[in-house]
Amino acid sequence: MTPAPALLETRGLSLHAAGRCLVRDLEWRVHPGERWCVIGRNAAGKSTLLRALAGLPVPQRHGEVRWLGRPQAEWPAADAAWARAYAPQQAVDRFPISVERLLSLSMVRPGALTAEAVLAQLDVTHLAQRGVMQLSGGERQRVALAQCALQGAPLMLMDEPVSFQDPAHQALVAQWLTGLATSASGAALVASAHDVNWILRAATHVLALHGEGHWSAGRCDEMIRAPRLAAVYGCAWREAGGVWVAA
Structure with missing residues (x-):
């Protein structure tokens, strides 16, 4: 039996x-159920990489990205929304619509999830009835994740x-993402993050x-691991009581 294509391939x-050069010759695959976190220092290229993976404009790129085994460039814009969803670091709202209305406009592929x-x-x-332009940064970010x-x-x-999340909501989002990727839908996640301890709760791969x-x-x-984290972040790391700390 021929294996199913990766959800994402570079x-x-x-x-x-x-x-x-932010990324050179990235050969990488993401399969259903996997939760990947992209790590690196500030300006390492995490946001640029996510934009490229989403098919959005970036300063300069070479090589190929595939969604569901099909080259990204061959997906019409209307069909791309069926393959991938993208939540930016900070949403920009131009219309004072309610959260409930925004979520109804976000639904593309009918599924088991309800608003x-x-x-x-x-x-x-x-x-739900509040205007999206009246939300705090953390509230708007969780609404973007819902979208x-x-x-x-x-x-x-x-x-x-x-x-933008407080510690309680960081834990809640980690649990929620794990549930999404392990559900019967077979979704996969790629997210950028800095908090190593949150990554250990939320991700399967890095x-x-x-x-x-x-x-x-x-x-x-x-x-x-300490040597790998030191190479990425340029500082020493140690594990203390199950918690990773930059030394």
Whole structure:
């Protein structure tokens, strides 16, 4: 039996910006049920990579990205929404519509998820009738995650999905993402993040951007180790009582 194609695949993907190589010859696959976190120092190229994976404009790129085995460039814009969903680091709203209306407009592929269920899971039910332009940064970010999930695409790309969240909501989002990827829908997640301890709760795999185009990838238990973290972040790390700390 021929195996199903990866939800996401890169072939020789290289990205450049401001005269710097961010990623060089990335050969990488993401399969259903996997939860990948992209790590690296500030300006390492995490957001640029996520934009390229989502099919959005980036300064300079070479190589190929495939969704569901089909080259990204061959997907009409209307069909791309069936393949991948993207939550930016910070949403930009131009119209004062309600959260409930925004979520109804976000649904592309009918699925098992309902707006009511996702709002409850992300602790934003009480915001359903509020205008999106009246939300705090953390509230708007959780609504953006709900939009991403309700789109119904099997591949979800999220740029720093907990950057505005308090510790309780960071834990809630980690649990929610795990549930999405392990459900019968067979979804996969690629998210950027900085908090190593949150990554251990939320991810199954890590893609590390080391700078100057270098990268490495593997399972969390292979990647979250002191030498590897030191190489990525440029500082020493130690594990204390099951918690990773930058020394």
